[in-house]
Amino acid sequence: MGQCVFCNQPAGFLRKQHSACRDRHESGKREIVALVSEIGTPERDLARLETQVGEIAAGCFVDNFMLRDLVVRGWESAVDVAFEDHVISEEEERLLAELKRHFGLSDEVVDRNGALSRMRKGKVIRELLEGNFPDQFATSGPLPFNLQKTEQLAWVFEGVKYHEHKKRTEYVGGSSGVSFRVAKGVYYRTGAFKGRRVETMEQVHVDSGLLGMTSKHLYFVGEHKRFRIRFDKIISFEPLEDGISVQRDAMTATPQTFITGDGWFTYNLVANLAQM
Numbered sequence: 001m002g003q004c005v006f007c008n009q010p011a012g013f014l015r016k017q018h019s020a021c022r023d024r025h026e027s028g029k030r031e032i033v034a035l036v037s038e039i040g041t042p043e044r045d046l047a048r049l050e051t052q053v054g055e056i057a058a059g060c061f062v063d064n065f066m067l068r069d070l071v072v073r074g075w076e077s078a079v080d081v082a083f084e085d086h087v088i089s090e091e092e093e094r095l096l097a098e099l100k101r102h103f104g105l106s107d108e109v110v111d112r113n114g115a116l117s118r119m120r121k122g123k124v125i126r127e128l129l130e131g132n133f134p135d136q137f138a139t140s141g142p143l144p145f146n147l148q149k150t151e152q153l154a155w156v157f158e159g160v161k162y163h164e165h166k167k168r169t170e171y172v173g174g175s176s177g178v179s180f181r182v183a184k185g186v187y188y189r190t191g192a193f194k195g196r197r198v199e200t201m202e203q204v205h206v207d208s209g210l211l212g213m214t215s216k217h218l219y220f221v222g223e224h225k226r227f228r229i230r231f232d233k234i235i236s237f238e239p240l241e242d243g244i245s246v247q248r249d250a251m252t253a254t255p256q257t258f259i260t261g262d263g264w265f266t267y268n269l270v271a272n273l274a275q276m
């Protein structure tokens, strides 16, 4: 006779759980996540929330370790909820911070899937949309950007892949070695057989490094390449799923691509900084 992993009562021959216990456990887990993620309530009683989720946990075979994980999941889901309407509002940000503090969740744990970073990014975009320069970007050490006197730093992306688009000229449709019938009265110019010259763009990974966004420039510092581009020298920004492509205002310029891993944020950040 096997024992139910949830209630520890006999579960029947070769069985490890009662389906009713399993269902209760799963629905309890969902309920805890849903309750924690409800940040729509303005005057939220967090002590009451804590008691509530504790009771559900006790009644649904959820141990403390799992409860903590579910609270973190609830917090992560609350960030998604906050993003649903628009960029995170100041109120939503305050509620998220209170929730985090009340349950004693560390920065590290709430950022395990990037939720805390998303919240911070949302804040930066909100400030820009409101016409304010984002709060000073927190850095752990000195940065390799040589900022100008009045220049402010908005964000630094790490581990950014920098790609350049190189033009490559090739000839297609060349006919060397191919025989063709010469019909009377039709003149084939020799040039017609040399193939058509086409220019193709080839994307080349040039370097990886830091990408800094300031009030005036985009800075890139890699192992081999270091440069900055003034926003007013950029004629177009192209959003990519995982980064951004910029086109400088010069006859010879080809697109430059920065892969940051977050196209939504990179594009909104640079497009708004360039407008300031």
Ligand SMILES: [Zn+2]
Pocket: 004, 005, 006, 007, 008, 009, 017, 018, 021
């Ligand atoms: Zn059971």
